[in-house]
Amino acid sequence: MFSKRKGSKSVHVDLDTFDVNWDLTDAEFGSSPEPIRSFFVGLVFNGDMVLLIGDKENKSLTDSMCLLKREHVFGGKVYGTKAKFKDDGRVHDVEIECDAFGLDDPRLVVRLDGKVVMQVKHLVWKFRGNDKILVDGVHVEVYWDVHNWLFGSINGSAVFMFRTCLVGGASVDLSQSLGFCLTLYAWKNE
Template sequence: MKDFPSCFGESGVQVSDSTSGASKTAQNLVTCLYQAQLFGRSCVIIVTWSKNLMGQGLSIEIDDSTNQCLCKVEIKPRVFSKRKGCRSMEVKDSKIVVFWDLSAAKFGFSPEPLEDFYIAAICDNKMILQLGDLSKEAYRKTSTRPPSNAVFIAKKAHIYGKKTYSTKAQFCDNGRFHEVDIECDTVGLTDPCLEISVDQKRVMQVKRLAWKFRGNQTILVDGLPVEVFWDVHSWLFGAPGPSPSASAVFMFRTCLSSERLLPWSQGLGFSLTLYAWKNE
């Protein structure tokens, strides 16, 4: 919920870039939001994976319904290197304990692990969040029973390339993963074209991009309507200020019937926000 771009401007299509001028360190961030229940009320759990010259890091923050931080655990690179452990915190006369085991985790280019790991957060002996494919080990370690009540509602990631930008996407909670490719060559072209593919199948093409550098379009993924917003102004016309480059911004948001124009934060779907940076 924090620092996620809005796509609900007056025009209904503009996607704001909150990271213009960010350094390349910011490209190695993946933030995931989960809606859960804590003390009988709704809360948001923010999981951020990071990677820099010091190594990989992880932070887990729990916010209440007013966006106030209830507690936060930061696993810095020097601690992350131990790859497993737990932290406990006192919140409202209760104890929240976060367990993690990444000792056998496999990573790709993203700071987010691919498999062979778990993260678990419990409160009053109830699982409120469980991530990773080692779910049996997580429940055994925490002495709790499945399932957790958390629902995956949003993800933000920084990706980079020269012409093609690729990521893995899960468009609904517990849904299957898809490969998303964004292709746009702007070098030396007076009228570039934007193409988006899902699992190597082209689902969207935007011609005359110099005139349509911001917009939105609905595609279908697994029969589910997904609205795509894009803002590639910085790619075509340069970034303002001292920064030599800035990211284009893409948002993929699931749509639910006529209610699709309501913000995703009201629990009506899932959104994936991508900041696409051009390598020099």
């Protein structure tokens, strides 16, 4: 499907229509075939945007927010990226710091725009877990799995997920409940 660098494709299944739009003309790639910036892929189901991946603006999709961002980050102790957790929110610097090697009691620190928003102490016992933070008035669930860093390969990856969540009950309609999800695969360069 992506033999062209930019395009769209419609698929009809029974009474449903799937539209895929993509633009990889300016895409930048890292060490994998997955683009890391300056691209977008959008999926529209029966006229409703259900998935938008990437950071490149598309004039036909300007009212939509990026719903999913997956990124591989590399470092020794600090890993960072940028993310926007709310349509009308601002872009934040997200930084994860974890110095797990050679310490009796390693800890994990998450910063937004340089401010500590979450700390996990006793990481040897809490190598997988979750917590909630508040960003731009929106609750964001933070999940982490640093098992490979602590007990696996020294060059293994850890996984971090930041997912917006709405507080409320069944009165929230589906379009409002589609939140943003940032997944980071953090690789140690040692």
